Amino acid sequence: NAGVTQTPKFQVLKTGQSMTLQCAQDMNHNSMYWYRQDPGMGLRLIYYSASEGTTDKGEVPNGYNVSRLNKREFSLRLESAAPSQTSVYFCASSERTRLAKNIQYFGAGTRLSVL
Amino acid sequence: GENVEQHPSTLSVQEGDSAVIKCTYSDSASNYFPWYKQELGKRPQLIIDIRSNVGEKKDQRIAVTLNKTAKHFSLHITETQPEDSAVYFCAASRFGRGSTLGRLYFGRGTQLTVWP
Numbered sequence: 001n002a003g004v005t006q007t008p009k010f011q012v013l014k015t016g017q018s019m020t021l022q023c024a025q026d027m028n029h030n031s032m033y034w035y036r037q038d039p040g041m042g043l044r045l046i047y048y049s050a051s052e053g054t055t056d057k058g059e060v061p062n063g064y065n066v067s068r069l070n071k072r073e074f075s076l077r078l079e080s081a082a083p084s085q086t087s088v089y090f091c092a093s094s095e096r097t098r099l100a101k102n103i104q105y106f107g108a109g110t111r112l113s114v115l
Numbered sequence: 116g117e118n119v120e121q122h123p124s125t126l127s128v129q130e131g132d133s134a135v136i137k138c139t140y141s142d143s144a145s146n147y148f149p150w151y152k153q154e155l156g157k158r159p160q161l162i163i164d165i166r167s168n169v170g171e172k173k174d175q176r177i178a179v180t181l182n183k184t185a186k187h188f189s190l191h192i193t194e195t196q197p198e199d200s201a202v203y204f205c206a207a208s209r210f211g212r213g214s215t216l217g218r219l220y221f222g223r224g225t226q227l228t229v230w231p
Binding site: 031033040041042043044045048050058090094096101102103104106107108109 | 121124147149157158159160161164166204208210217218219221222223224
């Protein structure tokens with residue numbers, strides 16, 4: 001069981017370039033999330049998908065798009081990268097448990113620098 | 116929406132001492148409160164959680180308390196060790212039916228340093 005797998009691990013972009021961050025989970029979870037982590041700002045939700053076929057905006061969606069390709073995969077796209085998007089990006093997945101918990105499992109992260 | 120505030124932002128303790136991190140939340144309908152630990156360069160991982168129908172929960176050296184009336188919850192670590200050094204995040208969630216429910220609202224994190 002790999003859990004949540006993110007690719008790439010590191011990426012350097014020039015301002016204006018585009019790229020897609022990939023995320024896949026093998027736990028058969030319905031819900032998936034994209035966060036960005038900046039120093040002192042904690043984990044801020046960009047977009048999430050409660051189930052296959054649905055996506056919703058989080059706290060900081062501007063400049064990003066997402067695609068829930070199937071139950072396993074949830075990608076994050078930067079159409080025109082800006083230096084303000086330099087951050088560490090985490091993908092996560094979760095499933096409601098019988099005890100009504102929402103345990104989120106995180107990927108290893110993608111460290112993105114936009115020059 | 117929910118707003119979670121976490122204090123302090125940094126905490127330094129001597130090995131063997133106790134550490135306490137506090138969080139407050141704004142939405143009285145929130146009913147699930149997890150704590151995540153993130154070691155340097157690693158991913159966040161759940162260490163303990165509590166539901167709103169419970170006032171306290173313990174797991175070896177860590178415990179979480181919840182005061183629903185005051186809308187605050189705390190993480191307590193006893194007999195701290197250097198390997199407890201990490202960033203700790205609290206979160207709140209309103210768990211139930213519907214696509215927007217179950218989303219976690221995170222605090223900004225506390226950098227805990229345990230000195231040997």
